[in-house]
Amino acid sequence: MTNLRLSSDATDLRQRPMGGDRRRRPIRMKGFAAAFSVFALYLAWHAPTGGEGGAADELPMSAAQAQGASQVATAGASAPLAVSVASAAVTASVPSPSNAAGSAPMGAGSEATTGAGGPPGGSGANADGAAPVDAAMTDLAKRGEYLARAGDCIACHTADKSRPFAGGLPMGTPFGTLYTPNITPDPETGIGRWTDAEFLRAMQQGIGKGGQHLYPVFPYTEYTRVTERDLLAIRAYLNTLPPIRYTPPRNELSFPFNQRWLMIFWNLFNFREGRFVPDPKQSPQWNRGAYLVEGLAHCEECHTPRNFTQGLSSHDRFSGEAQAGWHAFNITPDKAGGIGNWSEQDIVDYLAKGAVPGRANAAGPMAEVVENSTQYLTSEDLRSIAVYLRSVPPVAGGQTRARDERGRPADDVLRLRGTRVTGIDGAQLFAGNCASCHNWTGQGVGASAPLAYPSLIHNSAVGASDAGNLAMVILHGVNRRTKDADVMMPAFADELNDEQIAAITNYVTQHFGDPNATVTASDVAKLRQH
Numbered sequence: 001m002t003n004l005r006l007s008s009d010a011t012d013l014r015q016r017p018m019g020g021d022r023r024r025r026p027i028r029m030k031g032f033a034a035a036f037s038v039f040a041l042y043l044a045w046h047a048p049t050g051g052e053g054g055a056a057d058e059l060p061m062s063a064a065q066a067q068g069a070s071q072v073a074t075a076g077a078s079a080p081l082a083v084s085v086a087s088a089a090v091t092a093s094v095p096s097p098s099n100a101a102g103s104a105p106m107g108a109g110s111e112a113t114t115g116a117g118g119p120p121g122g123s124g125a126n127a128d129g130a131a132p133v134d135a136a137m138t139d140l141a142k143r144g145e146y147l148a149r150a151g152d153c154i155a156c157h158t159a160d161k162s163r164p165f166a167g168g169l170p171m172g173t174p175f176g177t178l179y180t181p182n183i184t185p186d187p188e189t190g191i192g193r194w195t196d197a198e199f200l201r202a203m204q205q206g207i208g209k210g211g212q213h214l215y216p217v218f219p220y221t222e223y224t225r226v227t228e229r230d231l232l233a234i235r236a237y238l239n240t241l242p243p244i245r246y247t248p249p250r251n252e253l254s255f256p257f258n259q260r261w262l263m264i265f266w267n268l269f270n271f272r273e274g275r276f277v278p279d280p281k282q283s284p285q286w287n288r289g290a291y292l293v294e295g296l297a298h299c300e301e302c303h304t305p306r307n308f309t310q311g312l313s314s315h316d317r318f319s320g321e322a323q324a325g326w327h328a329f330n331i332t333p334d335k336a337g338g339i340g341n342w343s344e345q346d347i348v349d350y351l352a353k354g355a356v357p358g359r360a361n362a363a364g365p366m367a368e369v370v371e372n373s374t375q376y377l378t379s380e381d382l383r384s385i386a387v388y389l390r391s392v393p394p395v396a397g398g399q400t401r402a403r404d405e406r407g408r409p410a411d412d413v414l415r416l417r418g419t420r421v422t423g424i425d426g427a428q429l430f431a432g433n434c435a436s437c438h439n440w441t442g443q444g445v446g447a448s449a450p451l452a453y454p455s456l457i458h459n460s461a462v463g464a465s466d467a468g469n470l471a472m473v474i475l476h477g478v479n480r481r482t483k484d485a486d487v488m489m490p491a492f493a494d495e496l497n498d499e500q501i502a503a504i505t506n507y508v509t510q511h512f513g514d515p516n517a518t519v520t521a522s523d524v525a526k527l528r529q530h
Contacts, residue, residue, distance in 0.1 A: 141240045143230075143233045144234045144238070147237075149372070149376045150297055150377060150381075155369070156171070157169065159248075165182070165183050165241055167180040177253075178217055178251045185243045186244055190243060193209075203224075204224045204226070204228075206220035206263070215251075220271075221271050222295055223295065224271075224274060224275070225276040226276070269311060270309060270312065271311075276291050285380075286388055292388075297373075299318070302323050303319070303320060305320070318330070319332055320397065322468075326364040326366075326468070326469055329464070332392055333392065334395055335402060336399040338394060338396075342359065344390065348379065350362065352374065354487070355487070357455075360404065360460040364476070367480040367487075375482045402463070403459075403461075404458050404463055406462070406513050407458055410441055413435070416431060424499055425503070426508075434504065439453075456508060464517060466517060467518060471501060471519050475527060477489045477491030493528060506518045506519065
């Protein structure tokens with residue numbers, strides 16, 4: 001109706017004399033001035049209140065952007081969830097074409113979680129002071145634990161393994177450093193006083209308890225697709241954690257980026273609220289994979305390029321991006337630039353174990369994702385993720401040869417025998433620091449047997465066009481714990497200087513990977529800071 005009235009007014013104005021038009025202009029200008037004044041008052045009100053609030057106003061953030069995330073330990077956070085329990089619990093919550101909304105009422109479980117965020121099962125207590133145990137609530141919390149694993153919440157919310165989920169992990173951004181919040185049920189420093197409605201609003205809309213906008217390093221732009229049913233299950237699980245009284249450091253953002261109200265404009269360009277809606281043209285398996293990848297697992301946060309506002313680019317999704325010194329590789333099905341020559345089983349094995357012989361070995365933030373998250377997912381969910389990833393549009397990214405198709409055995413050790421080496425020699429450094437595990441030929445020790453030292457030939461990190469990840473591995477090592485094996489490569493940051501690290505990196509890429517991928521000592525110096 002508003003549009004009709006405006007159209008009618010416009011027609012009338014064309015038919016009226018100029019004097020009538022002049023009489024209406026002051027009214028219009030007054031209306032414009034009034035609207036501008038209201039907006040100015042709004043900004044003035046937000047300026048003092050929209051700055052840096054308490055750290056507990058934030059919620060889970062993206063692990064791959066965390067500074068020092070490789071030091072996050074998960075031991076003691078919670079016992080690994082049995083796959084049989086997880087499978088049975090999670091299957092019930094999988095959105096499918098027959099349940100497009102995916103947010104059916106929780107029933108008794110929903111009522112049990114509503115309120116100030118106390119222990120599951122209500123506010124009453126047994127004679128011994130313990131909260132009563134509700135069987136339905138226990139199942140809900142178990143399902144929430146699985147879903148929290150899928151979201152890798154612990155990776156960002158644990159800076160000290162003795163304080164799991166208590167936050168404090170520094171997150172580096174181009175605009176300053178943010179510290180992750182405490183999401184334990186502590187009523188003073190955590191989210192113990194948050195209601196379910198406030199929790200849902202934060203996860204799905206990016207609005208904190210006090211109405212302030214959350215910064216998008218917390219991937220609410222992805223979590224908005226997660227159903228209420230699953231988010232309330234996560235909340236139920238968080239309520240079972242031991243409350244930890246800990247206040248993380250305040251965020252360190254310069255003006256004007258410390259003004260939260262500016263997120264209004266960021267959201268206009270980068271955020272579209274809405275729950276995941278299954279595609280009826282696709283299979284239930286594809287839809288489950290899309291729900292996980294685009295929602296809880298928030299894979300795009302690391303693997304999709306960003307625009308100048310640091311929002312996710314609408315083009316070249318999953319084609320790779322640099323995060324905190326590491327390069328999250330292209331995971332589209334392009335055979336040269338991405339993982340198009342990987343089978344579904346390869347993807348499943350990589351996510352479950354962190355290694356696929358002859359293809360890749362997870363290191364850095366991805367090793368943490370495997371350790372904290374994907375190794376605990378059911379084989380059905382992992383295969384669903386693989387099915388979905390193999391369906392996204394392929395992006396070559398300028399690559400003409402797959403990363404895992406490069407390399408040849410080296411024989412430089414023969415040249416070194418009986419000769420005096422002067423200066424910095426990559427072959428000598430490799431033989432002295434790397435060959436005991438990777439063999440002087442680069443073919444690894446132990447072939448494809450369990451716990452074997454990996455080959456550097458046909459290795460995606462070595463064959464990449466950017467040698468940054470390889471240099472980061474040499475600098476900081478690898479520490480990956482899975483149900484199958486504990487993998488440890490020592491860090492050489494304290495043993496070798498920047499020139500030596502660069503020499504080893506370049507030797508490895510020239511013999512076992514992309515010979516055009518090189519680094520300088522200054523490049524290594526920058527990577528050393530991450």
